[in-house]
Amino acid sequence: MASSSRISDLTDTELAARLRSPAGLRIRLGSFVAGIRSDIRPVARGISALYADFPLAGHDEFCDFPVELSGSGGIRRVIRPQAIFRFEGMQPFKPLPGEQAFAMLEWGLNWVFTNHAQHSLIIHAAVLERDGAGLIMAAPPGSGKSTLCAGLALRGWRLLSDELAMVGLDDGLLTPLPRPISLKNQSIDLVRKLSPDAVIGPIAYDTAKGTVAHMRPPRASLNEALLKVQPRWILFPKFGIDSPCEIEATGKAQTFMQLVNNSFNYPRLGTTGFEAMGRLVDACDGYTARYGSLDQIVPELESICSRSS
Amino acid sequence: MSRKTDTHLARALANPDFIADFDSVDWEALIGQARTSDLLGQLAERLLAAGHMEQVPAAVRFHLDAALRLAALHKASLLNELAVIGAALQDLGQSVLLLKGAAYAATGLLAGRSRIFNDIDLMVAKSVINQAEGGLFRRGWLPTHLNAYDQRYYREWMHELPPVEHRTRGTVIDLHHTIVPPTSGHVPDAARLIADARPVHVPYCPDLFRVLTPVDMVMHSACHLFFGELQKGLRDLYDQHCLLSEFAAADGFWEALLPRARQHQLEYPVLLAIHFSQRVFGTDIPDAVRDESTRRLSSRWTGRLTDHLIDASMYPLHPSSDSSWRRARRQILYARSHWLRMPLHQLLPHLAYKAFVHSDEQAG
Amino acid sequence: MAADSEERRWALKSPEAISVRHWPDGSVVYDARESFTWMLSPQAGAVIDVLKLDPAPASVIHAAHPEAFSDLQEVADLLSNLSDHGIVHSAQ
Structure with a gap:
């Protein structure tokens, strides 16, 4: 079932658990595999709404693009929460307000693809x-x-x-x-x-x-x-x-x-x-x-x- | 399988056979470390030279190939820029030295193969440096640091002018007059470095460009690495490994290296370079040179501590190889890089100014 | 037109770095040295084509592309125009 299933096959709990796991949610985007990690709920909601039909990648497959969308820690979690985008642990952009987290994932992925399409x-x-x-x-x-x-x-x-x-x-x-x-x-x-x-x-x-x-x-x-x-x-x-x-x-x-x-x-x-x-x-x-x-x-x-x- | 991944990149660069039984977790760590260390092109080059590309899974090979393509573009762009720089500086009537990446690439050295360039480093005699800067201005390069403090900081204390950036192409040039900051207390003989430099042919350029001799090149690379902030520690150390490995065959190289470094008051960074290159990449160093390095390093009272701190900067800044303990040591190292370059009475006001400006910019 | 200016040879600054493509609505020229792309009239494209090989006077350009120009004067005027824009320069 692993590699032929789609995001819509996951329950909300399973989806959230994969997003929080170290390997992230492994999803197939064109010929690439992205590993998306996030502890932000709107990101999970956005993925479940918009990526429902996308195929999941197997766990033993190479992940081309590991990305992460995390909230800021400490007091920022409560007051004006922020969203931080990371690629391979690097932070190419400044944080955005927390409610733009899902949009930031999309922009971040655009950035990743534009920077790695040398062909x-x-x-x-x-x-x-x-x-x-x-x-x-x-x-x-x-x-x-x-x-x-x-x-x-x-x-x-x-x-x-x-x-x-x-x-x-x-x-x-x-x-x-x-x-x-x-x-x-x-x-x-x-x-x-x-x-x-x-x-x-x-x-x-x-x-x-x-x-x-x-x-x-x-x-x-x-x-x-x-x-x-x-x-x-x-x-x-x-x-x-x-x-x-x-x-x-x-x-x-x-x-x-x-x-x-x-x-x-x-x-x-x-x-x-x-x-x-x-x-x-x-x-x-x-x-x-x-x-x-x-x-x-x-x-x-x-x-x-x-x-x- | 699960194994420690934190030294994957260094080990694969040292010995490409290391990838033989890699699974996807290993590959992800390796590629991620190479991406964050700016070493993906060199990794690809190394695997290619070892004939291992066929063993690399297709999905991974795609990224290695992408890195080779990107590096080829960097090389082409470097040659174009040098042609323009050659035209800009030919009236100087003096040789212009290519340093670091530009020198490795123009000379066709192993260290320059599929290497990424962030800027082009040039060196001219101090007496003509303003004239050289003027020549670049006339060809479209503009100053990047317009603030008066920064201009003074560079011009009074540093071994280079503030970087200049081309107004349309965005290429950045660092114009040096010597290879270490004068404030570091080390005073290499810049005139001698320039006089000893060797011609290098660059296509479509007048006979203008020179590169340091092999021994001086190693010396400069070591200064850049160990007097710098060690932000790209592993990448710069890999340069060192490639240079040492390639020059080892040259007549008299090892015999000349340490004595020459002593003459220029730059023995310490060269000792560190030999030591770390051997430890991290297993560079082949003659026994006599290695023994001498070990002896001289261990006679310094800060030896062990420095060793421990520098070690932390030789791991890629990637989740698969980083830790909070290594981050903490790098912070100390960052401060160290400043006190190596500057006496405290200059350093403290400088850091205070930088901290102030930095937090000011963040607030704005 | 004076005879000496007809004989003047024209050149590109860095011909080895120039690429050019021609279409009915114009020619697109790329200078790899300056990393710069620009669009020229089909006539100017024809001039670049000739000068890419070797510096040449207007008469040679005219002879190479008689279909593109009504007379030699048109070639000379175009060259002087291109020279004003720093695209070609006098080779002597």
């Missing part, structure tokens, strides 16, 4: 797949990328990631890393209304990014989390209230430059990064989309993606 060019983007072809939606925060990503995932697109496009330096393929989709402010309610299937986890108020919550990734996406995808479309979404829907083709040189601005590790990769970016742009059609609502853009996008796939 990939990493772009700040949502990535989805349809009919075997990958759609990369790259944009700075606030452009509606995650909302659009959640909308497409709820319509049956396979979710690869809502934050990180990992483009293989050797094969040019997209590595899936499906995890909860991060939603901010108004988009939390918007996504809740999109579909009765949308499961939203604990809400953290007053974070550096505003109000933050996460949506559980579709189970089908987790089942295919080891299947890499050929990138096919690159979209730069730009949400504006009451904006009409306009999608236009973007030239490859222009696309290249915009991706550079949205990449985490392009500068560090040197010439390798330049070559990888060039191959990616060659393999994809680029588009820039302005839109005011999901109802407008989703059909347009689906029509483009079925036309050229």
Whole structure:
């Protein structure tokens, strides 16, 4: 039972016990195993709500990324409790208020993956797949990328990631890393209304990014989390209230430059990064989309993606 | 199986056969220790050279391969920076010494293979150091310590200028004029170190760069390690192990090492380097040199205590190898590193200032 | 245009560190030395292509890419423009 079971197979008590054990809760994220340790109750609640469908890893398997989310000790436990994130015992960030603990776990994991993906060019983007072809939606925060990503995932697109496009330096393929989709402010309610299937986890108020919550990734996406995808479309979404829907083709040189601005590790990769970016742009059609609502853009996008796939 | 894991990294680096019957707990300890000690690339390099990569489980090999890739990027970036630095400093009309990691990598030494660089250490004669700094400013490097106290602290008391950081690429350069802080009371002959240095060819660079002779390189590495804060103790000691192992074959190296260190008033750190490198990594040291080191170290009245304290900093800061007792000893060692570099009448005000500024920044 | 400036040879600062890719809407150039990426017009991309191999005068660039330029003057103007931006410099 060990390696084929999922988080939802654990009772709340079992889940809490694993989170407190020295090895942590061993969970499979894409091709990696994370070991999550935490004595904070909201973290356990968030994991049980949003990671329910994730497979558990066996106890004898190598843990790629041991992370820990602990509360502060002493008086801080009672007055203004804090959450501390650790990776391999190191503390890469300052503590956050205790009620942001689960969001901090998500940000911490993003940090871990971006810092250890030396085999990939990493772009700040949502990535989805349809009919075997990958759609990369790259944009700075606030452009509606995650909302659009959640909308497409709820319509049956396979979710690869809502934050990180990992483009293989050797094969040019997209590595899936499906995890909860991060939603901010108004988009939390918007996504809740999109579909009765949308499961939203604990809400953290007053974070550096505003109000933050996460949506559980579709189970089908987790089942295919080891299947890499050929990138096919690159979209730069730009949400504006009451904006009409306009999608236009973007030239490859222009696309290249915009991706550079949205990449985490392009500068560090040197010439390798330049070559990888060039191959990616060659393999994809680029588009820039302005839109005011999901109802407008989703059909347009689906029509483009079925036309050229 | 359960065994003690606290020396896994040192033992695997010393002898890669050590990994033969590793289970996942062992691998997690080893990789975690290597990550926290900045030694993952060197570990990968060592396992690769021993032909052991095939024995490493695929999941672990992924991270070793990632570390090799990262190290290759660091090396490429170093060579690029040196080309820019070469252009910036060619009008100096004097040689520019590469120190530490940059020297190991540019010279193709074992110690530089798949090593991570946090900054680039250069040394020039004190008479041209301001001119050299100006040259770097003109190529886009900017001072990092703008506060007047820090500027004075470096310029009056230290062996290097405040680090400069490139405004777009973020690369950091430490510009030295000698290899130990003058306030430490040890006064090596900097002019002689520079005069004895050997040319090293760096692609796309004018003939400008030099590296210390093998003996001087070991001496400097030892100073850096044992006069420093020992925050990356194991990593720096591994540098030492690689240097000693590789230079052992050179003619007259062992005969020259201790006498030369004495000439430069730097015998003590070299004795410690020999002692610890042998203890932690089993470095092959000729009997005569080892006996002499042991004799001279044990004649110091603080010998045992220092030994005990330094020992604590040779364990990775990882849950699998750290303990509260080791943390406590490292705290003492941190204070020691300051009194080794500075007389107390300068040190106490300095620490007080740092403590004040630090708590001030935290509050703000 | 005076004959001497047509004969002036132009060069890249560090040709060994330059990579370039061309697309219809422009060329993207990467300078590994400066760790800097920028986008140029397709014509400027053609200039970089030639200078990557060797320093060259405008006439050689024009001959290598006759489709990209209407006349030699256009090449000369572009070179002077690129020189103002520090992308090329006079090799003599």
